[in-house]
Amino acid sequence: MSMKKELKVVGKSVERTDARPKVTGKARYAADLVAPGMLYGKLLRSPFAHAKIVSIDTSKAKALPGVLGVITGRDFPGVPFGTRPDTRDTLPMPITKVHHFGEGVAAVAAVDEDTAEEALDLIKVEYEELPVVLTAEDALKPDAPLVNEFMKSNICYTSDFLFGDVEKGFKEADYVREETFSSQRVTVGFVEPHACLAEVDNSGRILLQGSKQSPYITWRHMCRALDIPLSDMRIVNPFVGGAFSGKHDPMDVDFAAVKLAQVTGRPVKIVLNYDEVLAAYRQRNAMNATIRLGLKKDGRISALYAENILEGGPISGIGPFNIYYFGAFLNIPYKIPAIEYHGKLVYGNRAPCGTVRGQEIVLAQFCLDSILHMAGEDLGIDPVDIRRINAVTDNWTCANGIKCDVSGLPECIDKMAAKIGWKESRVNKSVGRGIGFSCASHPSGPRLGGHFGSAVVIKLMEEGKVIVTHGGTEIGQGANTVFCQMAAEELGIPYEDVMQGASDSDTTIFDSGMFGDRCTYWDGNATIAAARDLKKQLAEIIAPELKAMPEEIEFADYRVFVRDNPERGMDFQRAVRRAYYEKGAPLYGRGYWAATDIDLVDWKTGKGNLAHGLDFIATGIELEVDRQTGKVSLLRCVHGDDAGQPINPAMLEGQVNGGSAHMTGHCLWEESLYDEKGRALNYTWRDYKQPTAVDVPEYFVEHVHTYDPYGPFGAKGAGEASSCSTLAAIANGIYDAVGVRIKDLPITPEKILATLNERKRDEQGGSTGFASGGADEAQ
Amino acid sequence: MKRDITLKVNGIKYNLNIETHRTLVEVLRETLGLTGTKKSCNEGECGTCTVLIDNKPAASCLVLAVEAQGREIITIEGLAEGTKLHPLQEAFVKHMAIQCGFCTPGMVMAAKAFLDENPSPTAAEIRKAISGNLCRCTGYQQIVDAVMAASAALRGEA
Structure with a gap:
């Protein structure tokens, strides 16, 4: 990787893999999905920012014709999830109290959206208002009300460090300036609102297709909070309409759709309207x-x-x-x-x-x-x-x-x-x-800690094209395109011969997610490793015919040849056919990468x-x-x-x-x-x-x-x-x-x-x- | 209350029996399966549901389907001819004017209506024409470049 060489595909502004489906309206986002017998879900939202939930009466909503399921926080196991073991402070839906305006307190599934809306009006929630904490100053007052019921204080996390000799640095300074800065709450602002479709099969296994930025994170958190093993849930990503860090973790939308699908035995789709996103979903600190x-x-x-x-x-x-x-x-x-x-x-x-x-x-x-x-x-x-x-x-x-x-x-x-x-x-x-x-x-x-790595599988098809599947997520930034470019470059085949596989937890080796500019780097290195693994397998099959050792085989310009004697070689497609038809060998390149040489x-x-x-x-x-x-x-x-x-x-x-x-x-x-x-x-x-x-x-x-x-x-x-x-x-x-x-x-x-x-x-x-x-x- | 209506979408006539309160975007997406037209704010602010009604751009979330009877409705699915993209679509692809793609259909339709009216626009006019369509990904620069390039192509200059 340290050697520069003439590149054919990498470094070129090739067409995005997803440009045509997106520009013709054929790309399917979560809200576009349908399933037989699908119900429509909606969430009832809290009018208060902080209040005890005294009672929720769903009987009238359940009795409304066309309503097949109504759930609340009590339908979940009560197991909180969180990014770190010491910050598990979030429930799928609230049980004892609401924590912010617009928090989902109940959800319904009905035959159509109108009926679902009508059912929400029939749910009676009795609240007891609590004093609110709005700012950091409020939160740190000695008598401040406690915001999160899983934590003993309003201080969620701290980070303190001292590196170098700060005292000396200031003493030796010729000039010192101190300033205060502040920044407001802003929304994330992706244009596609949160949406998902959940289904449950005969064995009880869940399939969730949602607008997720880091499906692995969603998957792990959801399985924890639903108290099920990872194998009981499959997560497939459709096209995602932007995320910008606002779609990492599971939302109440995802949990509600899954629970309603379990309760009703029918596929359930929930699509938010944008006012819900602006009122109650992710913002910047x-x-x-x-x-x-x-x-x-x-x-x-x-x-x-x-x-x-x-x-x-x-x-x-x-x-x-x-x-x-x-x-x-x-x-x-x-x-x-x-x-x-x-x-x-x-x-x-x-x-x-x-x-x-x-x-x-x-x-x-x-x-x-x-x-x-x-x-x-x-x-x-x-x-x-x-x-x-x-x-x-x-x-x-x-x-x-x-x-x-x-x-x-x-x-x-x-x-x-x-x-x-x-x-x-x-x-x-x-x-x-x-x-x-x-x-x-x-x-x-x-x-970061926990599972942290990137993995890619490249499937070689018998016609000589390849399918790249990776655990990084395409959310619009172009990850799929750069991995296809890298695979084409490394395999010496045209960019057009590289296809992008689905992001599916059953076939994709999952990844810690799409954030911090990590995918090009981490999954990119994994793509190169997968392509090299594939070449190694193919070289072992072809080398005897080329009267060479596998290590001497090179791949470039759609050919497989001996490095020091490029005349001795064959067309890439012919090599692939040798593998498939004469050896019966399906080839999958496997690669992974994690920066294990740096610090946790x-x-x-x-x-x-x-x-x-x-x-x-x-x-x-x-x-x-x-x-x-x-x-x-x-x-x-x-x-x-x-x-x-x-x-x-x-x-x-x-x-x-x-x-x-x-x-x-x-x-x-x-x-x-x-x-x-x-x-x-x-x-x-x-x-x-x-x-x-x-x-x-x-x-x-x-x-x-x-x-x-x-x-x-x-x-x-x-x-x-x-x-x-x-x-x-x-x-x-x-x-x-x-x-x-x-x-x-x-x-x-x-x-x-x-x-x-x-x-x-x-x-x-x-x-x-x-x-x-x-x-x-x-x- | 349901009503029988005939909608003409992308040159095809559909006889439908629909609730009168349903909006055009709902009928396009849910009844006709034309999900290329997107829905986000449902109040005419984001532009993702933009379609052409008699060649004028319209937020299809603010139009009742019954109101669209007897009009020519064009959606994103109606722009390309088979696999041959419309010059605007070609330009969006070529200029990397697409990222997540959620705003793209509405953006392309707004640009189409605009170029039909103004075939030789300035960059400032293009910006104004698409200012009803929100995009959080691109910063709009490559979209403006694409519309400019498409205008030249449509004039036969490129």
Whole structure:
């Protein structure tokens, strides 16, 4: 893998394997599935954010003609599940109390949707309201009500670490700056609402087909909470309409469909309407962070101290990982010799959080890059230079042990500064216009505990085509396409001859899931291993005929031949036929990969090299701020990304653009709002606005090529780094345009105007209180 | 209350007996099995259910099926001719304008209606035309590029 060679398929922007079914409407998503005798399920939702369930009377609903089943939390074994053994705090559906507005408390299955709706109206739930915990501050009050009944405190998880000599780092610093940052609740925002179809066969075995991002996680958690062995459930993934970390774990939708299918003996489909998703499903943690940064006069960072509290709703989900991740990714993309971090994840009565594209690295790098920008300004160092001075380079080991093998970041910075016209903009700057700059890094899939690996099977068909099945999940990012490219490359056959197999727990060796930019890297390496295994088997069959040893057999250009004597060989298809027809040998290549050479990170102490393949990005954004209205218009955005060797450059470009556009909403206006009783306020897309085509800037992406020593074909995981650089880029750009620094997201026109007006009042009053100023103030 | 109606979808007439309150998207997906048209918000905000009614884009979740009688309805399934994709579909494939694909049918239909009206658009006009269709994956850039390329192809310039 370390040797570069001429590539035929990898590195080319070949057509996506799923482009045609998707563009013709033939791709089947969970909501499109039907089964004979299928019933329609619906969930009754809690009108309260926190309340005891005194009683649930389902008798009238059960008696309604056309209703075949009604269930509540009591129909499940009462076994909680969770990401870690010490965070099993979630039930399929609640039994004793509801924890957030819109939580499903009962579910019905009926012959059609109208009847199911009508049945919901007939269910009587008696609640006893409890005081709510809305914010992290509420959660940590000594007399705060307890949110999760499985836990003894509202502190869900903590992560604390100290690496390097922080005290010395601050003592030796020429300049220290401390700032607080906050970030709001935002929805994940995939366009396909949660949906699934559950069936139970004669033996009681469950088949679940749902819109899942990491079906293995869903499968394991569901079997635990249903108290059944893994073999009693099969999970098949249809096409998935986006996920962005919002579809990892099982939802009440999945549990309810399964239980209703068990109760009724009929297939049950549940498809949510989007208002349900916005009100009651996964959001990004609310953040309150304080960062202190020490620097030398020349701009080098000497130490960093950070405290962070994330409020993540009533269940832990993958939150414990998030609170560690935030601290871990304060270590990168800048060189920080000493770091101290104290992180707390707390429970609350808003909607449950998982995470969103880029995970909590998005928030960490918003804080880090923003404070570096402020410090640089005070030290009189140009914003591009301050990043260049601190940028991680090749063979850098972070204070916490994360090792960066290859960094294209310095080159990304230089190229994007030139592309956005940074230097020119300093000379000739128009009023209200600004440029924001930011950098970020993201790993190629962390190594977590439990089952952690990736596996691929390549079936060779007798006609010479192959089917690749893998446990990574295609959720739109293009995983299937890159694995087919890699298989074709390694086997020396055309890309068109590689087909994608179904994601099915009966035939796919399952995988820890699709997150953290891990699939290209982990499953990619497994694909290469599977292709090599297949070649080895075929070579053993063909070698005698070619009068060579199996190790001497090479595969390229649709031929199988002797390495040192390429004339002696045969057509690939002929070789396959030899195997099938003369030996009767069906061939399956098997491959797996796990980064066992790196550390299993302790999330509580944060020590360890958690991932290979750190990818990097430098982002520049040009924007305009209307001084009358405070409105921000994003004009143009450039990203220079180091994803190692991109497997499919055009597809990667779409990932980079998409991650960045996603965060424009988070940065400027998106927010899931709640009233004082924890009831969701803006849970329709009429009231919760996601970025449209007119809201986002024109994008430009340049891939800066490096070669990762461990990645498949030199690739790094990629796609999420742009999410991590965008918040700070926009915030820095607004500051550059009008001298307004907003550190509590979202940066709404109201906040910008308030600061501008305050400044105007100060200026009119002759005050000299306003110290910092944007570049246009300096003119 | 049920009613007999005739719907003309993708050039084919269907005689149906349906509840009058059922929306066009429901009848397309559930009665006719045309699941290419997607449903997400069911209130006309997301654009995934966009179809053409007499060549105008419409959110089919906001139209009752009975209202669509006597009109020409085109869905995503009606764009390609056999395996030959419509130039817009070709451009979406070529420009990687598709990721998860859930917004794609609605996006393509909105773009089709727009290009029929405005065959030589600017990028800004394209952005405005598809601003009723949410996409969380792509950042829209490659979609805009695809629609621009398709407009050239449809004008016979590419």
